[in-house]
Amino acid sequence: MEAQLQQLKEEALQKIEASQNVKELNDVRVAYLGKKGPITDLLKGMGKLPAEERPKMGALVNVVREEVTEVLEARMTLLQEQAIQAQLEKESLDVTLPGRPVKTGNHHPLTRVVEEIEDLFISMGYEIAEGPEVEKDYYNFEALNLPKGHPARDMQDSFYISEDILLRTHTSPVQARTMEAKEGKPIKIICPGKVYRRDNDDATHSHQFTQIEGLVIGENIRMSDLKGTLSVFAKKMFGEDREIRLRPSFFPFTEPSVEMDISCFKCGGSGCNVCKKTGWIEILGAGMVHPNVLEMAGYDSKKLSGFAFGMGPERIAMLKYGVEDIRHFYTNDVRFLSQFHRTEV
Amino acid sequence: MLVSTKWLAEYVNTQGLDPKDLGEKITRSGIEVDAVIDRTQGMTNVVVGYVKECVKHPEADKLNICQVDVGEETTQIICGAPNVAEGQKVIVARPGAVLPGGIKIKKAKLRGEESNGMICSLQELGIEGRLVPKAYAEGIYVLPETAVPGESALPLLGLDDTILELGLTPNRSDALSMLGVAYEVGAILSEDMKYPEATYTESDEKASDYLSLRVDAIEENPMYVAKVVKNVQIKESPLWLQHRLMAAGVRPHNNVVDITNYVLMEYGQPLHAFDYDRLETKELVIRLANEGEKIVTLDDQERTLKSNNLVITNGKEPVAIAGVMGGANSEVHDGTTTVAIESAYFAGGSVRQTSKDQNLRSDASARFEKGVDPNRVILAAERAASLLAELAGGEVLAGSVVVDELDKTPVEVVVSPDFINNRLGMKISLEDMTSILTRLKFDHQAANGYLYINAPTRRQDIKIPEDIVEEIARMYGYDEIPMTLPVEESKPGGLTSYQAKRRQVRAYLEGAGLYQAITYSLTSKEMSQKFALETAPVTELLMPMSEERSTLRQSLIPHLLDAVSYNTARQADTVALYEVGSVFLGETESGLPHEQEHLAAVIAGKWVDHSWQGEKKAVDFFVLKGIIEGLMELLGHSKELTFERAVVEGLHPGRTASIKLAGEGIGLIGQLHPSEQKVRDLKDTYVVELNLAKVLNKEVEALYYAPVSKFPSITRDIALVVDSEKAAGELQAIIQLSGGRLLKAVHLFDLYEGEKMEPGKKSVAFSLTYFDPERTLTDEEVVNAHNKVLKALAEQAGAELRG
Structure with missing residues (x-):
């Protein structure tokens, strides 16, 4: 019987060694260690042995059984690992294949610029005011100190609908309307929007374009406040090390009136093609609200003062992104629009 | 305004400043x-050359x-100009010039003859053709006899000069004259002014004996x-004088006309010279024109006048359009011997109107429109008289004929130094302020x-x-x-609910794959209502x-379709665009159109394109519908949203819904x-437009x-057999x-609609x-x-359960 046991063991170990996969090994397990297997049979057959041999034999069978089980488990672990390995190999991907595209669109570059400006001024306590694109002559011109026959009206040849109605030539009528509505109370607004002028479309002119203006009215608003505000704007939009300078200019609705230049963001002021070798780039017009404008809207120009500024998002986008032709903004070429996808913050 | 720095230096010491630096100071x-x-x-x-032969x-x-004698030698030059002649003093570009x-002059042979340089026209020296005196417009320029051969020709022609081109804002019409610019430069540099001289001897005869004057339109x-x-002597x-005029952008004609233009440039006061004899009537009457009255102006155009156009007449017929242009009938010509010089103040609005009516702008009208200095009217007339005496040998008759009801009182402005400092946020001393006013x-x-402060009348912008x-x-x-920020009650800024929602709508649509477009509001009348x-x-x-671009749009779709066409024609395989913008409808009580903010989108081409995994899908109705459903869900309106077949x-009549x-x-x-798609050369294109204002409000x-x-929830699936015509939405509504x-x-x-179904059923x-x-x-x-x-x-729907 002992010899029989040894033979069984040899056989089992051979079969374990020979099994090539988990299934074959499981078959070996069932064949040798299962309830109907020969080892179990041997145990069952112990009843026929003399009583004094039984414990010795029992121990021997158990030793063989444990030995076989141990070898089988080890083989099992190995085969399982091999199986996983094989599966992984089979499932491996060419990770360089392109991913499933997530197609998203993006803001128009002008909206991108406008929202950036809006958000900056919102953080400084401004609200966004909007108004109609078709305006009354009164709000577009007269309320802004541009009476009929004023020479400055030539500066912005307009599209009239009737004698008194026109496509607004700037977003300033929103200021006039806001002032009228606020009835003498302080104001802090940003007005973005579309405007229209009688220009033939070319690389630098567009009969439709956008403007964004700011207006602050309060007690003792000073020109230094305007300068400080514009400096914050210039640094935020064009970089922390931007400097600004003001130059005298003329707008009928402000007095004094200035134009603001920023130090060139490309060359830093040493002169390049962006700043036309001057080191400075003209960005916007601004000034202290003309007393006539305040008075016409019912503000006491002796008690309250204000500043206003206005700029063209097209110009800012052209400078910032190097766009050379204003018509790109209105052609809606996807090859152009899709270049404004990524974040910049 | 073109300012010759050499000419300017006659009135103000520019301290030898480099013109660039001077320009920078003026700009700042x-x-x-x-x-x-x-x-x-x-x-x-x-150099100057003398044509000996x-x-x-x-x-x-x-x-x-x-x-040609060019000073150091006499040299042979071949010249093709028709007006070259022996005995002329000419401009010669020597070899090496x-x-x-960047044109370089070299020795050359022309048809076998040696040519050592070039005899030049003014155009060849960089002067615009429109400024070259007519006599020399087609050939070389002939210098005065006094020119010395061999000397540089540039100073003689005033070309050793630098011009400052001023971009004037409408308020600074005072700088439309050399004197005006001199005042400005004098203030900047703290320099005094030197005024032009106007001295002449008057003859015994009086101007008033020659001419009578009546103004019938005193307001204008x-x-x-x-x-x-x-x-x-003409x-x-x-x-x-000629080269100063050319530097200022004016073409020289003859001495009389040039003098009026010179004084115009010097004082900013437009003048006009009439041929006195051609006036015939010894009378000037200034009045409003009769409607339809005609005049031929100096540019040989016949012009029909309107009743609000101011004219100078000889008492019978117009001889000039006041402040705009003279008439051909009284023009100074070679045989003129007596001239009447007009210096006047015409009201800006009147000149602007006339200039606009006649579509005629001149150096004169540009100045009158903006308002000339009332105190220079007489000064300019006298300056012209003195130049006529000096340069045309004229005899100036005593006195002038004058009508003068012009208010020349300066505007008084009273202001406190505190006001100035408060407005600026500065602390400028009173001394500094008065010093600036003195300089000005x-x-x-x-x-x-x-x-x-009494504002000088030349500065009409100071009020x-x-x-x-x-x-x-x-x-x-x-x-x-200094730089400060407004000090005030602190209030949070922000977007209105409408503005915030609109930003979310944009973000959603872009997340869904659409690019934001911005198109024009103006369109053709034909497309406006489409x-x-x-x-x-x-x-x-x-x-x-x-x-x-004649009519305001009532829908955003047409221009978006143009954008689809544009992109498709440039090989874009997918175009997905949206726009948020106003449409303009009818008229409100205020007379303005009703502006409504709309949202529109267009999609065409492929929607899903992941080819290597075999996923590819063209856009269809339901792609766009899904985007709108998602948008309404975002805005909290999905429960109220329905789509109904519409035409x-x-x-496409079968693929459209309201x-x-x-x-x-x-x-x-x-x-x-499909027929529109064909016209536009487009594949299947889907459009949507929403009244965004209504949705967001x-x-x-x-x-x-x-x-x-x-x-847990319990799910039951049902398959229904219904007539093919039955709308799914109707079934869904019944179920709900x-x-x-x-x-x-x-x-x-x-x-499912197909073979396995009874015909007419789905x-x-x-x-x-x-x-x-x-x-x-x-x-x-x-x-x-x-x-x-x-x-x-x-x-309700005759629906049967599918077996």
């Missing part, structure tokens, strides 16, 4: 210098062989001065804490205290203003620049009509959380209405979810509810 303190133009343009080796080239008809545009013409000068002006030559006094604030600030230097959501009168421009011109919120129309969606229920239930409170969701998951399958948040449902409850649904479907 008030007037933008657009360009600094070096008139030498790098020219060298251009000039014979025809034996081999070429049009060429002349000239022997460089002319504008409050001041008129005429001087009469006899025995003038000839070329001296070279210095503003008559002023400081008393009782105020500055009393109110704020104007003084600006003068002080710009002269003190804007760089000196795809409009409502019928309303259109808004048209009075004077459009083109038919293409819209230009859209979009409604709670039964109210808010938009349309559909496929572009619609009330939304507050967002409130519903507890997430612990109890009949399902009772336990029915929580209905989801269409299959649609199968629609829904998945119904029953659920009670309070407990687990029993089978019985679900069966009851579900049976009600099936019954309703059978009764």
Whole structure:
């Protein structure tokens, strides 16, 4: 019987060694260690042995059984690992294949610029005011100190609908309307929007374009406040090390009136093609609200003062992104629009 | 305004400043210098030559062989100009000379004859053709006899000069004259002025004996001065005067005309010279024109006058359009001997109107429109008289004929130094302020804490205290203003709810794959109403620049379709665009059109394109519909949203729906009509337009959380056989209405029309979810509810369960 046991063991170990996969090994397990297997049979057959041999034999069978089980488990672990390995190999991907595209669109570059400006001024306590694109002559011109026959009206040849109605030539009528509505109370607004002028479309002119203006009215608003505000704007939009300078200019609705230049963001002021070798780039017009404008809207120009500024998002986008032709903004070429996808913050 | 720095230096010491630096100073303190133009343009080796001999080239008809004395030698030059002649002093570019545009002059042989240089025209020296005197327009320029051969020709021609081109804002019309610029430069540099001289001997005869004057339109013409000068000799002006005019952008004609133009440039006061004899009547009457009255102006155009156009007449007929242009009938010509010089003040508005009516602008009208200095009317007349005496040998008659009702009192501005400092946020001392006013030559006094200023009449832009604030600030230097931020009650800024929602709409659409487009509001009349959501009168421009941009749009779709065409024609395989913008409908009470903010989108081409995994799908109706459904869900309106079949011109009749919120129309969606697609050369293109304002202004229920239930839901799927015509939405509505409170969701998951179906029938399958948040449902409850649904479907839609 002992010899029989040894033979069984040899056989089992051979079969374990020979099994090539988990299934074959499981078959070996069932064949040798299962309830109907020969080892179990041997145990069952112990009843026929003399009583004094039984414990010795029992121990021997158990030793063989444990030995076989141990070898089988080890083989099992190995085969399982091999199986996983094989599966992984089979499932491996060419990770360089392109991913499933997530197609998203993006803001128009002008909206991108406008929202950036809006958000900056919102953080400084401004609200966004909007108004109609078709305006009354009164709000577009007269309320802004541009009476009929004023020479400055030539500066912005307009599209009239009737004698008194026109496509607004700037977003300033929103200021006039806001002032009228606020009835003498302080104001802090940003007005973005579309405007229209009688220009033939070319690389630098567009009969439709956008403007964004700011207006602050309060007690003792000073020109230094305007300068400080514009400096914050210039640094935020064009970089922390931007400097600004003001130059005298003329707008009928402000007095004094200035134009603001920023130090060139490309060359830093040493002169390049962006700043036309001057080191400075003209960005916007601004000034202290003309007393006539305040008075016409019912503000006491002796008690309250204000500043206003206005700029063209097209110009800012052209400078910032190097766009050379204003018509790109209105052609809606996807090859152009899709270049404004990524974040910049 | 073109300012010759050499000419300018006659009136003010420019301290030998480099013209560039001078330009920079002018720009920083008030007037933008657009360009600094070096008139030498790098020219060298251009000298005076004397044509000693000039014979025809034996081999070429049009060429002349000239022997030219160029100072150090006499040299042979071949010249093709028709006006070259023996005895002329000419401009010679010597071999080695460089002319504008980098042209290098070399020795050459022309048809076998040696040519050592070039005899030049003014154009070849960089002077614009329109400025070259007519006599020399087609050939070389002939210098005065006094020119010395061999000397550089550039100073003689005033080309050793630098021009400052001023970009003047409308308020600074005072700088439309050399004197005006000199005042400005004098203030900047703290330099005194030197005024032009006007001295002449008057003859015994009086101007008033020669000419009578009457003004019948005193409002339009409050001041008129005429001087009469006899025995003038019409000839070329001296070279210095000619080249100053050319530097200022004016073409020289003859001495009389040149003098009026010179004084115009010097004083900013337009003058006009009449041929006295050609006036015939010895009378000037200034009046408004008769409607339809005609005059031929100096440019040989016949012009029909309007009744509000001011004219100078000889008492019978117009001889000039006041302040705009003279008449041909009284023009100074070679035989003129007596001239009447007009110096007047014409009201700006009147000149602007006339200039606009006649579509005629001149150096004169540009100045009158903006207002000339009332105190220079007489000064300019006298300056012209003195130049006529000096340069035309004229005899100036005593006195002038004058009508003068012009108010010349200066405007008084009273302002306190505190006001100035408060407005600027600065602390400029009173001394500094008065010093600036002195430099500006503003008559002023400081008393009782105020500055009393009499603004000079040349500076018509100075009227109110704020104007003084600006003068002080710009002269003190804007760089000196500190930087502060407004000090005020602190209030949070922000977007309105509408503005915030609109930003979310944009972000959503872009997340869904659409690019934001911005198109033009103006379109053609034909396109303006296409795809409009409502019928309303259109808004048209009075004077459009083109038919293409004549009318305001009532829908955003047409221009978006143009963008699709544009991109498709450039090989874009997918175009997905949206736009948020206003449309313009009818007219409101205020007279303005009703502006409505709309949202539109267009999609064409591929929607899914992941080819290597075999996923590819063209856009279709349901892609766009899904985007709109998602948008309405975002905005909290998905429960109220319905789509109904609709017919819209230009859209596919079977693939178009109106979009409604709670039964109210808010938009349309559909496929572009195949014939429209063909015209535009497009593949299947889908469009949608919504009245965004209406959607965003619609009330939304507050967002409130519903507890997430612990109890399971039960799902039952049904496949229904219905008539092919039956709308799925109708079936869904029946299910929802009949399902009772336990029915929580209905989801269409299959649609089949085909061989396996009876003709005229289709199968629609829904998945119904029953659920009670309070407990687990029993089978019985679900069966009851579900049976009600099936019954309703059978009764109301003739739907049978598919076997």
